[in-house]
Amino acid sequence: MPELPEVETVRAGLARWVAGRTIATVEVHHPRAIRRHLPGSMHFAAVLAGRKILDVCRRGKYLWLPLDSGDAILAHLGMSGQLLCQPASAPDEPHLRVRLRFTDGDPELRFVDQRTFGGLAVSEAGADLPHEIAHIARDPMDPLFSDAGFVAALRARHTEVKRALLDQSLISGVGNIYADEALWRARLHGARPTDRLTGPAALRLLAYVREVLAEAIGQGGTSFDALYVNVNGESGYFDRSLSVYGREGEPCPRCGNPIRREPFMNRSSYSCPRCQPRPRTRRPQAASAG
DNA sequence: CGCGCCTCCTGTGTGC
DNA sequence: TGCACACAGGAGGCGC
Structure with a gap:
């Protein structure tokens, strides 16, 4: 269900709650939630620890979070994916897949996905535009859409x-x-x-x-x-x-x-x-x- | 290469 | 009541 308006709503929320913050630790609760990442979920968590999220960008139904390393976190919600900003004290959701904790505490960022059609990835050098989505056309809300x-x-x-x-x-x-x-x-x-x-x-x-x-x-x-x-x-x-x-x-x-x-x-x-x-x-x- | 179909997933609703 | 199955559908991948 998430199409451009839903993803844009999520993007705006993330920009408010996680942009400018530094990732402390990453927990991967379900390996399938990490996509296109051959080294595995351990490595996924390791490369993100200590990185600062600079911004939250969107093209079509894809989101990416440029990092101070020049890489980016690439996210797709698929059918049922959710990115939730929750206090650490909130109970885990039944379909919690990935948790990002930040150096400054609450809120943490959770990727929750019932049907696991969605997922996260690290896009190397993807801060500007992840190469994984280079084939995705600009969306009609993009100022450069022709x-x-x-x-x-x-x-x-x-x-x-x-x-x-x-x-x-x-x-x-x-x-x-x-x-x-x-x-x-x-x-x-x-x-x-x-x-x-x-x-x-x-x-x-x-x-x-x-x-x-x-x-x-x-x-x-x-x-x-x-x-x-x-x-x-x-x-x-x-x-x-x-x-x-x-x-x-x-x-x-x-x-x-x-x-x-x-x-x-x-x-x-x-x-x-x-x-x-x-x-x-x-x-x-x-x-x-x- | 262009186009269209299949598949991956799981919770919900419906019919027998 | 319980089982079986259709349905929801984004997008990668494959077959023609």
Whole structure:
């Protein structure tokens, strides 16, 4: 569930609570929580001890914490990851994976992850931009994101528009929830072929992506359950503002038609059957238009 | 190389 | 009541 608005909410919380502090000790409670780190979790803990966290950065759904060594801690929340700032006296969470204690005491930083799709890594010399995420496109809230470049790349793809929105190498930060919400705002069905979108239509879609992400950031992200919370353990409120996601059968806020749910990549897509008509499937040769 | 599907995980909800 | 299974889904990796 954590998409750009949720990760940005976590980033802001971390910037407030851990930037400028020096790591004292690191405990790894679950080896799978440490990713891309061949020397193992012991070494992971050793290289972090004594390092000062300079900042908290984000690209798309990835976070990284530049260190005074020039390395960085790279973090991805996956499906259920949480970064919590807790007093040392707080009881351990059932799915506590990693704990960072600081030289100045409370609060400590905990990585908690029920489904272990997320993880932490040390990115060597990754303070500027970890090489592990060099393939991740800039996200639409990045000042250097190129709208024209995105539109050109989108229209050059031979795929469906929702698949393209979820492709983090094209545009990062968008997941299933905000893809559905942006497509609804743009009145586009997710199965629309990207190479048949006009330039203005693609630009409009991008504007709606940015709009829905910005609104969700303003409400602290979307929480359906306790799996997404900010660094203080609090839920976001954007679920109340969702127009289609998770609202099968409820009236479309624009036209009143019941929202439909369709299978998509072993999960679900939500849309309005009237506002977002499904495109006619492409039949290269069978060509009768009806 | 581009595209699309599979897999990794576990708690929750549902149907028999 | 209890078991079985679908479902949630980000992203790396692999097959075509």
